[in-house]
Amino acid sequence: MGANSSTGPAVTDEARALIGSVTATYRSDPVSMRQIREYLAATGGRPELVGVDTPPGEPICAPPLFFHAACRPVVAQDELLSDGQYSFLGVPGVSGRTMAGGSKYEVFGRVRVGDVLTVTERLQRITEKQGTKGPLVFVTTESSYHNQAGELVARYEQTVIFR
Amino acid sequence: MSAVPERTAVGEVAPGDALPVLHRTATRLTLFLFGVAYWTSHRIHYDVEAARAEGFDDVLVTANLLSAYNVELLTRWTGDPYCLLTLEERNVAPAFADEPLTVTGRVLEVGAHNGARTARCSLLITKNHDMAVLSGTATVLLPHTAS
Numbered sequence: 001m002g003a004n005s006s007t008g009p010a011v012t013d014e015a016r017a018l019i020g021s022v023t024a025t026y027r028s029d030p031v032s033m034r035q036i037r038e039y040l041a042a043t044g045g046r047p048e049l050v051g052v053d054t055p056p057g058e059p060i061c062a063p064p065l066f067f068h069a070a071c072r073p074v075v076a077q078d079e080l081l082s083d084g085q086y087s088f089l090g091v092p093g094v095s096g097r098t099m100a101g102g103s104k105y106e107v108f109g110r111v112r113v114g115d116v117l118t119v120t121e122r123l124q125r126i127t128e129k130q131g132t133k134g135p136l137v138f139v140t141t142e143s144s145y146h147n148q149a150g151e152l153v154a155r156y157e158q159t160v161i162f163r
Numbered sequence: 164m165s166a167v168p169e170r171t172a173v174g175e176v177a178p179g180d181a182l183p184v185l186h187r188t189a190t191r192l193t194l195f196l197f198g199v200a201y202w203t204s205h206r207i208h209y210d211v212e213a214a215r216a217e218g219f220d221d222v223l224v225t226a227n228l229l230s231a232y233n234v235e236l237l238t239r240w241t242g243d244p245y246c247l248l249t250l251e252e253r254n255v256a257p258a259f260a261d262e263p264l265t266v267t268g269r270v271l272e273v274g275a276h277n278g279a280r281t282a283r284c285s286l287l288i289t290k291n292h293d294m295a296v297l298s299g300t301a302t303v304l305l306p307h308t309a310s
Contacts, residue, residue, distance in 0.1 A: 035200070042200035043231040044187065064234055064247040068227060072202040083213065084206040097217055099207070100226035102253040110245060133218075 008096060009137040009162035011126060015093025023091050023141065024121040028070045031115045036062045039069055051113075059112035067111050067145050067154045071119045091123050094139050096162030101138055104157040109147070116148045124157065137162040173241055173306055176282055182240045182268035187232050189224045191260045197228045221259035229258065229297050233286050236266045237303050245304075248276060252286070252299035262290045271300070280305040 037047035040063065051060040062070070073086070081087055085098055111117065120143065127138040138159050145154040189197075194208050206213035207223050214222045230252060238244050258264060268284045275281060282305055288297040 038196075038200040042193065042196035043228065044193075044235070061245070063231075064238075064245060065227070065230055065250075069201045074202060080204055083217075084204040084210070098205070099223070099257070100254045102251075103226065103230065104249070104251040105230070105247075106249050107247050 009128075009135055010095045011128060011137055012093035015091050016126060018091055018093070018123045019125060021123060022120055023123045024088065024119075026071055026073055026119050026121075028115075028117040028119075031062060031066075031070050031111055031113055031117070033060065033113055035070060036060070036066060036113070039063060039066050059114070061110040061112050064107050065105060067117060068105075068156055070111065071117055071143075071145065091126070091139055091141070094126065094137055094162055096137060099161050099163065101159035101161040103159070104155075106155040107153075108155075109151055109153040111147070111153055115153075117153070118146050119143050120146075131163075134163065176270055176273055176280075176305055178270050178272050180270040182236055182270075182284065185232065185236045185239065185266035186263060187235075187266060188263045189228060189258070189260060191222060193228070194222060194225065194260055197225050201225065201227055219257060219259070221261070224258040224260065224262075224264075226252075226254055226297075229254075229264075229288055232264065232266050232288065233268075233297075233299065233301065236268055236286070237284065237301055240268070241303055241306060243304060243306060248281065248302040248304060250286075250299065250301045252297055254297055255295045258288070258290055258296045264296065265289050265292075268301070273305070274302075276302070276304065280307075 033050060036050050041047045054060050079087060121141050124140040124142050129136045138161055140159045142157045144152060147153050198208055203225060207217055208225050209222055211222050234247055238246055266288050268286045271283045271285055273282050281302055283302045286299040286301055290296055
């Protein structure tokens with residue numbers, strides 16, 4: 001998402017040229033028990049029960065969709081846009097106010113405490129439509145998540161709507 | 164989602180079966196907690212003035228929190244916290260803080276994946292009785308006892 005997020009959506013030729021290419025990579029910090037407890041507390045679960053069913057010596061695993069939370073970059077306040085969003089959400093060259101359009105998760109393996117995940121994001125498509133309240137731009141990215149052993153643990157396709 | 168989902172015996176599974184309904188209400192406190200855990204600073208999820216300036220009635224429930232509710236529906240049904248294989252969702256309308264949400268699912272078909280039984284389910288989250296917020300599908304592993 002570009003710096004100008006208060007006006008209508010805009011797409012540059014530069015953005016269209018990125019379709020099919022890698023637009024972002026990120027390496028997580030090691031997954032911690034604390035992160036998993038926070039995720040469970042936020043989603044209505046019992047954080048104090050994390051790991052209680054895990055046999056001694058076995059790794060403690062995170063909930064299925066936790067991989068996505070683990071790979072959200074932590075950025076400084078002055079790097080956020082006025083609406084609080086990451087400046088790099090979506091793809092460079094597409095701007096506008098954002099909201100979620102849809103998602104697809106594929107889970108291939110478990111994320112364990114101590115894992116370090118690497119996410120690679122590719123721009124799949126940019127679709128421009130005319131909505132009832134004005135123009136809309138749909139930006140779809142697909143991200144692959146690998147652990148430190150190189151194993152693919154998840155894929156996540158996300159569509160962000162720029163208004 | 165509980166760290167240890169309730170163990171529910173799925174038993175026989177057939178297309179058309181309804182999953183046990185889940186009711187959830189994401190309060191502003193919930194959205195704050197999820198904003199921390201998921202690390203989202205998007206104002207429309209916690210700043211009501213910013214949400215209204217963008218044309219919404221109140222702060223919006225984070226889409227990925229709705230995804231977690233769908234996962235809770237599925238894992239409570241199967242009794243397996245790691246049953247999820249795929250989850251595909253389309254956000255149809257915004258859900259706002261403090262709106263009671265009803266999370267439902269229905270079995271579409273029973274299949275197999277790497278020798279294990281699976282179920283593909285339709286999913287629907289509604290508010291105000293029958294207003295769709297999110298629709299989708301998911302594929303989950305079924306427990307060995309379900310045959």
